[in-house]
Amino acid sequence: MLLATIGAVFYNWMRAENTVQINNSSTPTLLPQRTLTQEPLPSSAEMTPEPSYQKPADNAVIKFPVFNYHHIRPMPDVASSTITDRAFTVSPEGFEAHLKYFKDNNYQIVSVYDLLDYFDTGKPLPPEAVAISFDDGRYGQYKWAYPLLKKYGMTATFFITTDWIDKRDFMTWQQVKEMSDNGMSIGSHSLDHAAMNKVDDKQLSAELAGSKKILEERIGKKVDLLAYPGGSYNDHVIQLAKEAGYQAAFSVYKIIDQQPKFRYIIRRFHADDWLESITEKLVNY
Numbered sequence: 337m338l339l340a341t342i343g344a345v346f347y348n349w350m351r352a353e354n355t356v357q358i359n360n361s362s363t364p365t366l367l368p369q370r371t372l373t374q375e376p377l378p379s380s381a382e383m384t385p386e387p388s389y390q391k392p393a394d395n396a397v398i399k400f401p402v403f404n405y406h407h408i409r410p411m412p413d414v415a416s417s418t419i420t421d422r423a424f425t426v427s428p429e430g431f432e433a434h435l436k437y438f439k440d441n442n443y444q445i446v447s448v449y450d451l452l453d454y455f456d457t458g459k460p461l462p463p464e465a466v467a468i469s470f471d472d473g474r475y476g477q478y479k480w481a482y483p484l485l486k487k488y489g490m491t492a493t494f495f496i497t498t499d500w501i502d503k504r505d506f507m508t509w510q511q512v513k514e515m516s517d518n519g520m521s522i523g524s525h526s527l528d529h530a531a532m533n534k535v536d537d538k539q540l541s542a543e544l545a546g547s548k549k550i551l552e553e554r555i556g557k558k559v560d561l562l563a564y565p566g567g568s569y570n571d572h573v574i575q576l577a578k579e580a581g582y583q584a585a586f587s588v589y590k591i592i593d594q595q596p597k598f599r600y601i602i603r604r605f606h607a608d609d610w611l612e613s614i615t616e617k618l619v620n621y
């Protein structure tokens with residue numbers, strides 16, 4: 337089994353290496369963020385055969401809640417903030433209560449790449465699998481959420497708006513790379529948070545391909561996940577996202593059902609500060 341695992345990792349690594357687009361000879365080699373794929377292996381008597389799964393139909397439905405966060409920071413007081421400021425904030429205590437709830441109730445926090453593996457190969461997700469994501473690249477996510485994720489041994493995906501990095505109240509590139517190096521997935525949330533369904537093709541290509549390239553250069557790994565700014569997309573945006581090399585994209589919907597045919601519209605829930613904003617979404621799970 338160990339040999340098979342090493343073989344699988346090496347084989348997939350080689351495959352991913354070969355599919356990275358190299359624009360010029362000085363481009364550094366990018367490692368994939370995704371390592372857990374089930375691809376056919378060269379046959380060998382010494383290898384334990386990998387379990388065979390059946391790839392799900394395009395309209396198959398799987399329940400897989402993905403929670404989405406923006407600001408993680410002490411809750412701003414009413415006098416000095418807007419309702420929107422507070423609605424997009426989860427306090428560090430609130431966030432830890434969410435993680436503790438997941439742990440105490442046997443929810444398994446997995447990578448969103450596990451959902452893509454299910455779509456691609458049928459490899460089942462663990463029971464009660466849940467994923468966590470963050471949008472925008474705000475500093476509080478690094479300062480408060482990242483240490484808590486490490487404390488609970490959990491992973492998450494951070495969707496970064498690249499023009500905002502190194503600005504006030506946002507992370508630095510060093511912090512983005514540190515999280516990537518320590519098991520967090522990094523995706524694109526565009527260059528400057530433009531609504532992708534409202535911009536012309538020239539800008540759309542820059543938002544998609546430009547942010548991807550910048551992120552890949554900064555973290556030294558392939559970036560192939562996208563979250564639409566404001567959740568805004570249309571069929572043309574999806575088409576250009578595919579052409580830019582994204583493997584999946586995320587929006588916001590109030591359901592936990594996911595389908596292979598919607599891998600460019602993966603549904604996420606907005607998480608609020610109170611615990612019920614999580615628990616009520618898991619009632620029928």
Ligand SMILES: [Zn+2]
Pocket residue numbers: 471472525529565566
């Ligand atoms: Zn955003």
